[in-house]
Structures are given as C-alpha cells and as structure tokens.
Amino acid sequence: MNDAPLLVERDGHVVWLTLNRPSRLNAMDDQLLDMLESTFTDLARSDARVIVLRGAGRAFCSGYDIAPDSSEVGYASERTAVEDRDRLLSNVERFTQIWRQPQPVIAAVHGVCAAGGTQLASLCDITIVADDAKIMASPAIPLGGGYISPLWEHLVGPKRAKLMSFDAGRTITGKIAAEWGWAAESVPAEQFDAHVRRTAHSIARTPLELLKLKKEAVNRAAETSGLLSYMRMGAETDALLHVTPEVHTFQSWIKEDGVKGAIKRFNADFLEAFPAEVVKN
Template sequence: MMSELGNAVEVEVDGPVTWLTLNRPERLNALDDRLLNELGDRLDDSAKTDARVVVIRGAGRAFCAGYDIAPDSSEVGYAAERSPVEDRDRLLGNIELFTRIWRHPQPVIASVHGHCVAGGAQLASLCDITIVAEDANIMTSPALALGGGYLSPLWVHRVGGQRAKLMSMDAGRRITGSTAAEWGWAADAVPAAELHDYVRRTAHSIARTAGSLLRLKKEAVNRAVELDGLLTYARIGAETDALLHMTPEVKHTQSRIKDIGLKAAIAEFNADFEAQFGSVRGAR
C-alpha cells in the first residue's frame, strides 16, 4: 500500500482502491475550508487514475464532527456577516462539493466510525455506499440552535419524513451505527474492530468489476435516485439553513459560541431550558 500525505487529507493507494482519510484528528476531522478544498482536489486526482473504488474515512476517534464552528476555527463561513443570498451561496458551494462525490466516476464508500455529526453525516449521505461501525454516533445537528436545516431534507430521502423530523427537531438526537443501518441510512453496520477490514474487503470485491462497468452501473442507479429528488432535497437544505441563520435565536447562539466557546454554549443552552422546564435527560 502506497501513501501520500496531504495537509488535510491523506491519500493511500491500495491496488485498485484509493483511500482518502480526513486528517484533522485533533478537531475530530471537522470540516473547514482547507479540508473541503483539498478533498475536492484529491477526488479530482483520483478520477484521473485507474482506481476503481474510493473510500473516505476519518483519522483518529471520529469520521467527521461536522463543520468547524469553534471560535478559533480557520473556517470563516459560520459566523461571518453575510446577506441571506451570500450565505445560501456559501452553503450551496458545500453541496456542490458533495455532489461531486455523488457523481464521481468511481464508486465512493464512506467508512464511518466514532462521531459522524451534521456536515459529516451530510458528506456520508452523498457517498454511494455508507458502512458504519455499530457503535458510531450519528447526529444531524449539535445539541443547540445552530440552524439545523442544512441536512434535514436530505435525511428525508434516506430514512423517511418522520425519522428526518425526529433527528432535525430534537436537537442533539443521535443514533448508533446499528440503528442507522436498520433505518436504511447506512448499507451495513459491523463491530468497530472489524470496520476497516470489512470495508477493505468490500471495496476490493467491488473492484473486481471493470471500472467502465462500475461507472455505468453507478450512473444508472444515480439517475433513478435523482428522479426521486435527492439533489433537490440537498439544495433545499442549504436554502433553509441560510434562512435559519437570520433568526434571532441562531444569531444569539453564534454570538455565545464566539464569547464562551462551543462546549460552554451547548451547556448554557441546555441549562437555560432545564431552568425553565426541567430536565429531559433520559428521554432519549
């Protein structure tokens, strides 16, 4: 297995399989502009090779903790002042990157372990096949009002309207990898210790088929799925999230994150609710 280290994405060539590893483990592979741009570049590079399958995974303890919204993040998009249209365009730019995964000429597998939150779940949702560790922690949004409309419509396509509403409306709602497979969000769930080997075997088994045939098979299935509105759902999420970012509640949350940090803002959000209405701990 040959490898090439990049700034934010590690590339490994394993015969007919290319592994792209999100490589910000100190941030649980949270998505910033640099990582997103580099991921797009590495996908473009892979498309020019004879690889037959691409696997996207995360380094360290997580697949991806979502968009990097910490106060010291290099990701400039979250709290920057923008008009609603500018914000929508920024969000649609991320959708366009993930759509490139969906339309990549080589099948793309997401190998999900640890935390898979918000933007990380968005990324995995537009891969061709998602395989998860049984104990993976999958969430559509953090445990406070950050927006949360970005991913919700996309989940309608994957798990149905009721479950999408549950994951969207109950801030901090999470499911395990086992549940994600039962719901149909993931293709399969395996014990965490077996995830890498299982994904590798699956990728190499798929790679037995010629690349040209895999491309045609992928395009045929994609067309059928797109007729059901997948990419429209994804774009609706960007437009909804841009609107949510204009609300006083989300603006307040953005301000508190900048003032006291993400973890403290989450704790404050939950404490404020419990002071008014009592604890909901143990309800889910």
C-alpha cells in the first residue's frame, strides 16, 4: 500500500493527483505542500493536458493540518508576525503556481472540503463537487481570518463570503456551492467519479497549446480585479490575527484537548443556548 502523501497516476493525457492523508482528512502539512509544489513543477514540463486534483478516503481536503503536533499549531508561538506572514505567503505562492499551471487543473471535491482546502480548490481552474459534499470556508474554531475569504469573495460575492467567514464552521452542501458560483457544477455522489473522469478526458481532446492560451486569457480577466494582490494582503491580516491573545487561547485549547476537544469548548455556550441546534447547517 502506497502511504506517500501525494499519489500521481497518468491516464492518457490526464494526470490524477490524489491527496493521500485520509486519516487526517487529507489535511495539508509541510510535506504534502512541498510534494504538491514539486509535482506541479514537473508536470508543467510534461505533455499532460489536464490535471485532476482529488482526495483519498472521505474528504477532498480538510484544510491546513491544525493537530496539536502540526507546524500550524505546535510551533505557532515560536514565530514572529513577520515570520508567520512569510510562511503564509509561501503557501499563496504554491497555490498561485496552480493558477498559472500550463494545464487546466480540475478540483474534484467530495466529502469534506474545509478552510485551506477551499483555498486550494478555488485556485484550480474548474471545481466539480458532489451534491452531498460539505464545504466550509473557515475552520470550526477561529484561528485566523482574511487569508481564505478573499477567494470566496471573488467567487460568491462579499455578502456570502462574510457569512462563511464570520460564522466559524458554517457548512454548505456541494449543491449550494455550485448554485452560489463557488463550484462550476455539482453532480450526484453516485455519478461523481465517472462525471469527473469524462470531463477531464473531454477537455484533454484539445491540444495543450490551445488549452494554455485559453486559460491565460480567462486568468488575465480575473486578475484585473486584483485577485492575486488581495490574496497576498490576506496573508498579512491572518498573520496579525495569529498573534492575538484570543487565537493563542484557541491554539492552547488544541494543544490541551486536541482539535475535537477545542471545538467542543468553543461551541459549549452556543450549544447550551441552542440545545436542539446542529452546530452548523
């Protein structure tokens, strides 16, 4: 069994990249991010025409790894605000690489797609979601802000981006995500894999040089709105929030009780006031 955090499979003109940390819902750690960066660099020099990014197990990607032993939480207090900003900007550059990748990149989103996972999917060229996918713009416990929501604003507008950002852990289905414009389309779960495969191979009928120029034309239009600039600005906002006492408190909860325990503490008063409420719809 291959336990590499990223699996690469060639299927004719289509390359499948599978995030392979299913026990962590494919949360992104430094190793996975490094492998994504190097793999996209290699593929940029290949004759592949389409790249599909998907997740193993029951999630596409749950975001950045915020486990107690992760670099996101475990060593957060050791970084200055500037060091943290530079680390966040390095991730922006990784995802910008996907935006500028010569080949079209499809994000095939099933199961959970949360926080940084939505950032990853948003910088892909086409996002296809399963109807029953669970899409969450921010973590279920507020650990930052301004890093991911600008991408949501670009896709769904400021009102919905603020709703998804302000209300920690708010979840929408894949079907709603497509209705809002966050995803290109949503398909029933039982048809999802076959639909993604057919779409990828259908696009791959077009020669790479034509696809590259088509992608650049649409990207230029999107970039006139300042998309890449406000992504970088968001890293600064996030870095500032990471040094606030409130975020330090939430990080200490994660270290003490783990992610689930910290979320439970964060939701305690809400659940007491609204005992019949599902934490987020």
